[in-house]
Amino acid sequence: QQQVKQSPQSLIVQKGGISIINCAYENTAFDYFPWYQQFPGKGPALLIAIRPDVSEKKEGRFTISFNKSAKQFSLHIMDSQPGDSATYFCAASFNFGNEKLTFGTGTRLTIIP
Amino acid sequence: DADVTQTPRNRITKTGKRIMLECSQTKGHDRMYWYRQDPGLGLRLIYYSFDVKDINKGEISDGYSVSRQAQAKFSLSLESAIPNQTALYFCATSDFKGGRHYNEQFFGPGTRLTVL
Numbered sequence: 001q002q003q004v005k006q007s008p009q010s011l012i013v014q015k016g017g018i019s020i021i022n023c024a025y026e027n028t029a030f031d032y033f034p035w036y037q038q039f040p041g042k043g044p045a046l047l048i049a050i051r052p053d054v055s056e057k058k059e060g061r062f063t064i065s066f067n068k069s070a071k072q073f074s075l076h077i078m079d080s081q082p083g084d085s086a087t088y089f090c091a092a093s094f095n096f097g098n099e100k101l102t103f104g105t106g107t108r109l110t111i112i113p
Numbered sequence: 114d115a116d117v118t119q120t121p122r123n124r125i126t127k128t129g130k131r132i133m134l135e136c137s138q139t140k141g142h143d144r145m146y147w148y149r150q151d152p153g154l155g156l157r158l159i160y161y162s163f164d165v166k167d168i169n170k171g172e173i174s175d176g177y178s179v180s181r182q183a184q185a186k187f188s189l190s191l192e193s194a195i196p197n198q199t200a201l202y203f204c205a206t207s208d209f210k211g212g213r214h215y216n217e218q219f220f221g222p223g224t225r226l227t228v229l
Binding site for chain 2: 006009032034041042043044045046049089093100101102103104105106
């Protein structure tokens with residue numbers, strides 16, 4: 001049972017463009033939604049995260065948009081750079097005190113010159 | 114020095130063999146996790162431990178066991194390896210008192226396991 005669905009599986013974006021990765025969740029008890037970034041040969045690392053009490057969170061060129069009614073959230077990478085080429089995972093977890101993460105299936109992002 | 118280390122980094126073994134993957138951390142975190150990563154399936158939780166006396170099954174624990182030897186050490190064992198356990202395995206740690214976010218997980222570099 002896939003509780004967090006992520007799309008697309010792979011994405012190619014031109015340098016300077018906007019990269020958009022989407023996730024949808026099923027369980028309304030989820031209350032924390034992070035994105036992790038993974039470079040080849042490395043473990044994932046936290047990139048940015050959002051709680052459902054806000055609709056948008058921005059950190060530099062990275063923005064999470066959150067739609068609670070649609071149970072969807074997305075990662076936007078503005079002015080995409082070759083160094084952003086990586087695999088991105090969305091995730092979700094339940095109430096504070098039970099911090100297991102449920103991950104999406106991942107998106108391999110490639111930024112081309 | 115890396116905060117979360119995994120050994121070995123690569124391992125090739127044969128069907129039926131017992132394998133142990135080890136994870137050590139110097140972050141002082143109480144919570145440790147084992148995940149496996151497969152192409153197209155993302156990261157799936159195998160086992161997790163919120164302290165030395167607390168061990169819990171994740172979504173895909175069948176065929177695996179764990180041992181929390183100390184706060185800093187969490188080992189994953191495959192009692193009798195089979196080819197569909199070929200995957201990339203990650204250890205992670207967290208401490209809700211620290212990190213940029215209350216549930217930030219810190220991952221090790223991974224162990225690539227191949228079962229022939």
